[in-house]
Amino acid sequence: MCLNGQAQEALLFHDHVVAHGFKLDRVSYAILMNGLCKMGETRAAMQMLRKTWVNADVVIYSTIIDNLFKEKFVTDAYKLYSEMIAKGIFPNVYTFSMLVDALCKDRKGKQAMNVLAMMMKKGVKPNVVTYGALMDGYCLVNQVNKAINIFNIMVEEGVEPNIWCYNIIINRLCKKKRVDEAMNLFKGMHWKKINPDVVTYNILIDGLCKLGKISTSLELVDEMRSIGKTVDVITYNSLLYALCKNHHLDKAITLVKEIKDKCIQPNVCTYTTLIDGLCKGGRLEDAKVIFQEFLTEGCHITVWTYNVMINGLCKKGLFDEALALLSRMEDNGCIPDAVSYETVIYALSETGETVKTEKLLCAMIVRGLSKRLKKKLSCYLVTNCYFRFILILYKRNIS
Numbered sequence: 001m002c003l004n005g006q007a008q009e010a011l012l013f014h015d016h017v018v019a020h021g022f023k024l025d026r027v028s029y030a031i032l033m034n035g036l037c038k039m040g041e042t043r044a045a046m047q048m049l050r051k052t053w054v055n056a057d058v059v060i061y062s063t064i065i066d067n068l069f070k071e072k073f074v075t076d077a078y079k080l081y082s083e084m085i086a087k088g089i090f091p092n093v094y095t096f097s098m099l100v101d102a103l104c105k106d107r108k109g110k111q112a113m114n115v116l117a118m119m120m121k122k123g124v125k126p127n128v129v130t131y132g133a134l135m136d137g138y139c140l141v142n143q144v145n146k147a148i149n150i151f152n153i154m155v156e157e158g159v160e161p162n163i164w165c166y167n168i169i170i171n172r173l174c175k176k177k178r179v180d181e182a183m184n185l186f187k188g189m190h191w192k193k194i195n196p197d198v199v200t201y202n203i204l205i206d207g208l209c210k211l212g213k214i215s216t217s218l219e220l221v222d223e224m225r226s227i228g229k230t231v232d233v234i235t236y237n238s239l240l241y242a243l244c245k246n247h248h249l250d251k252a253i254t255l256v257k258e259i260k261d262k263c264i265q266p267n268v269c270t271y272t273t274l275i276d277g278l279c280k281g282g283r284l285e286d287a288k289v290i291f292q293e294f295l296t297e298g299c300h301i302t303v304w305t306y307n308v309m310i311n312g313l314c315k316k317g318l319f320d321e322a323l324a325l326l327s328r329m330e331d332n333g334c335i336p337d338a339v340s341y342e343t344v345i346y347a348l349s350e351t352g353e354t355v356k357t358e359k360l361l362c363a364m365i366v367r368g369l370s371k372r373l374k375k376k377l378s379c380y381l382v383t384n385c386y387f388r389f390i391l392i393l394y395k396r397n398i399s
Helices: 007-019 026-038 042-051 058-070 074-086 093-105 109-121 128-140 144-156 163-175 179-191 198-210 214-226 233-245 249-261 268-280 284-296 303-315 319-331 338-350 354-367 379-398
Strands: none
Touching: 026 042, 026 058, 042 058, 042 074, 058 074, 058 093, 074 093, 093 109, 093 128, 109 128, 128 144, 128 163, 144 163, 163 179, 163 198, 179 198, 198 214, 198 233, 214 233, 233 249, 233 268, 249 268, 268 284, 268 303, 284 303, 303 319, 303 338, 319 338, 338 354
């Protein structure tokens, strides 16, 4: 039943047979608890573990602990781990690895390294998952050099890095603009006969594009195609960003047409990047056309896209259009955020449009979005709006 995704039915069957005096063995309970975990009923599996007469082994404990971590029941996971140790059940490499991963995700790198040291002291050899989790944890807190050190230790210990490990390091190097180092690591993959995947290529292409190295990015795209890797919308979005940033706007528009011709669906990032590039490049009318096209296609437009368009209108002094778009956002199911209001408010305040500015400020206060405003706008405007808002509330209360 569990293998067919019928864990709930299996649980009812369990209750039925137990009620009739039968006892299930460890394997049966392991299957049932694993099925509950896969259904997202990990706490139910944990309760069953604590009630059952069966002496659970490290595999059963590890399965439940792993799923508790995945479902964000971190405290329960640590408690169950402690229970396992108290019962004299020693963790295996799988248990240690998921503990390391959980600590790293919680930004507790020092404790994760302590777990690694404990593993090695107890004679449990860390595997690629253990080392990968540590590398990922260090990258999460921007300590890429420590992640590289773990990578080197792994190699020295005779554990072969897999594509996941390479992608972790390459991604963080690119984020830190150390693309040359990332490219060297990429070349090292070829020497070791480790085939890069689409993720590897997309990370590198994005890193190169962020640095404006469009020609090198295109070489990698050609390489992807030559070895049969799928060039997807993520790849194209990176190229689009580079073209827009370097003011190659006609090429950017052509690229979006090419995406559609290849039957690849442009996403929110595609359209927003192009609209932003056109607005910043002084081609507002073209940006409006793309924005309208995005609306017509029935795509879900995010607040990010609206904010980009509102900013473009404000930069051209088209405040009435910007205000109208701000008003239409909610009609289209998109709630304005602090940036939506601030963009228009700052632009209006610079032109002396006090009445409109105060009206928008009051709207921000009502929505609880005004925390950052005092840093940039005059105290008089902000204080005046707060006074008006309090006055409105007072009148409502006495009426």
